[in-house]
Structures are given as structure tokens and as C-alpha cells.
Amino acid sequence: MALAILRDWCRWMGVNAQRSLLILGIPDDCKDQEFQEAVQAALCSLGRYRVLGKVYRKELGSSVALVEFAEYLNHSLIPRQIPGKGGPWTVVCLPQAPDAESQDRPNFPAQPQRQAVVGRAGEAGTAGHSGTAGEEEAAGDAGAAAMEGDAGEEEALGEVRWQLEVRQELELRKELQVRRELEVRQELQMRQGMEVRQELQVRQEVQMRKEMQVRQELQVRQELQVRQGMEVRRELQVRQELEVRQEVQVRREPQVRQELQVRQELEVRQELQVRQGMEVRQEPQVRQEVQVRRELQVRREPQVRRELQVRQELQMRRELQVRRELQVRQELQVRREPQVRQELQVGKELRVKQELKVKHECQMRRELQVTEMLQAWQDF
Helix, strand or coil, X not given: CHHHHHHHHHHXXXXXXXXXXXXXXXXXXXXXXXXXXXXHHHHHHHCCEEEEEEEEECCCCEEEEEEEEXXXXXXXXXXXXXXXXXXXXXEECCCCCHHHHXXXXXXXXXXXXXXXXXXXXXXXXXXXXXHHHHHHHHHHHHHHHHHHHHHHHHHHHHHHHHHHHHHHHHHHHHHHHHHHXXXXXXXXXXXXXXXXXXXXXXXXXXXXXXXXXXXXXXXXXXXXXXXXXXXXXXXXXXXXXXXXXXXXXXXXXXXXHHHHHHHHHHHHHHHHHHHHHHHHCCHHHHHHHHHHHHHHHHHHHHHHHHHHHHHHHHHHHHHHHHHHHHHHHHHHHHHHHHHHHHHHHHXXXXXXXXXXXXXXXXXXXXXXXXXXXXXXXXXX
């Protein structure tokens, strides 16, 4: 499986698989600096190289890196494992091809070998055709020079391609990073705007509730003031009525006394007249009339006294009723005051609970937003 990944990756990148290595078992949390240090410590002695890419593979459960060398390698010198984070990393390479045996050692130049081959071909030509030996040697030298020029051009083109691929990869990575940064900034701005809007809404709701509470308190106070004013007015009216009744009674008492006196005087005059008439008339008749009048007076006196007593009782009853009404009203006021206080306390408690609920909701929303931000950063 590792060799198949190596071949496919090299084919897709357009790289020679014989000069490439595949490093397996790199943990996902390994940073680029740690990876570069571990690879440089293990492969710097083999020559120039470049890291073409590092990708996480789900089927392997770890990251995989592709490394290309500038020259062919002797596979016997390649380490099978690289010490790194999370344990040793496995190194995989293709088996050495028989055509590449002469190219495994880059320190030995290829030009002397080619000159030896050309020399052997020249000796064989002298055995058959001695006259054309010089021409064949010249042709062999020209072919070797052409082969060397082609190899140099291929190496130069390979380096140019490698540089172009590296630049393209860097540009793509930079573009991806810029796009991700822009997306993250936009998300942060959107979330901040949502938070600001939510805070403004919460503040407006709190202000509206406070205004409603203040209005309710003012209404309750106004109602209490109106009730107190009505009660004060009623008390004043009752007192005025009592005073008027007392004044009327005080005024009536002398009138009643005068009436009694007038009646008594009239009766006395009548009696005198009757006596005078009786003196003129018969004495027994006069005596009878006097007795009758006295009886009438005696009878009228208790009636008058009863009338006075009845009036006094009516006045006393009215005063008692008025006092009872005042007491009942005072008791109602005393009972209503704790009820109104309880209502005010209940309203304040409800307001405090509502404010606490609003604050708790704000805190929960902020915590959810923070958790979402953290999850987004982790996913990023």
C-alpha cells in the first residue's frame, strides 16, 4: 500500500519515483519545525532534497510526507526509520532498478565510462575496418558529448520545474491562508455584531421593564394619594356634619326652652282667666276645669320629656354610627397599607427575578458563542 501511494503521488506530481522517499507514521500534531528538524538530521548526509508535501491519510491514521532528492541514491544508505515525535517514522522507497545501478553513485562521473565504451568500439572497428577507425572515434566522441548535453538540459529543466512547483504550492498555500483568515474575520465580525445587537436588545428590554415598573409604582402611589385624599375629605365632611348637628342641637335647645316657657305662660294665663271666669261662674266647674288642665299639663310633660329623650337618643345613635364608620374606614386603610406594600414588594421581586433571568440568558448566550468560537478554531 505504501509503494502504491508513493508511485501514485510521484506520477501525479510529475516526479521521478526512483529519487523519491515516502515517510510514514508522522503524528498529526507534529509541527512543521519539528518535522523539518527530524528530516534534516536524518537525510542531510544523503545530498540535496526537498519536501514536496505532507498530507494526513485516514486509512493510515497518520500523516505522510513525500521527499525528492536532486540525484539518484544508493538505497543501501537510506535509513529505514527516522527518530521523531511519537516514535520512529518509517521510510519507504521503490526497489532499485537494474538500469539505475550505474546512476546510484552520483560521486562517480559518467563521462569516463562512456569514453571507455567508445574506445572499445574503436578497437573493434580497427579489426574489421582499419581505414575508418579515426572517423568512428570522432563519431563516438560527438555522441558522448551530445548525451552529456542532453543530461544537463534534463537536470536544468527538472530544477526549473521543481522551483515552479514550489512557487505554485507556496502561492496556493498563501491564498488558502488569506481566504481562511478573511472567513474567520468575517465570522468574528458577524458574531460580534450579533452579540452587540443582542446586548442592545437586552438593554432595551431592561429599560422598558424598568420604565413599566416606574410607571406602575407612580400609578400605585397616585391611587394611594387619591384614596387618602378621598378619606380625608370624607372625614372632614363627617366632622362638619357632626359640628352642624351639634350646632343645630345647641340652637334648638333654647328654642325648645322658650317654647316650653311660652306654653307655661299661656297655660298660666289661661288658668288665671279660667279662675277669674270661675270666680264669676261657679266654683265647682272652675275647679273641675283647673283639674283637667293640670292633668293635661301633667300628661304633656312626660310626652315632651319623651320627645327630648328620643331626639337625644337619635343624636347619640347618629354619632355612634359616624364613629363606627370612621373606625371601619381607618381599619380598611390599615388593612390596605400592608396589601399595597406586599404588592410593591412582589412587583420588586418579580423585577429582580426578570433581571436575573435576562442576565442568565445573556451569560448562556455568551458561553455558547465562546464554545462555538473555540470549536470553529479547533476545526480550523
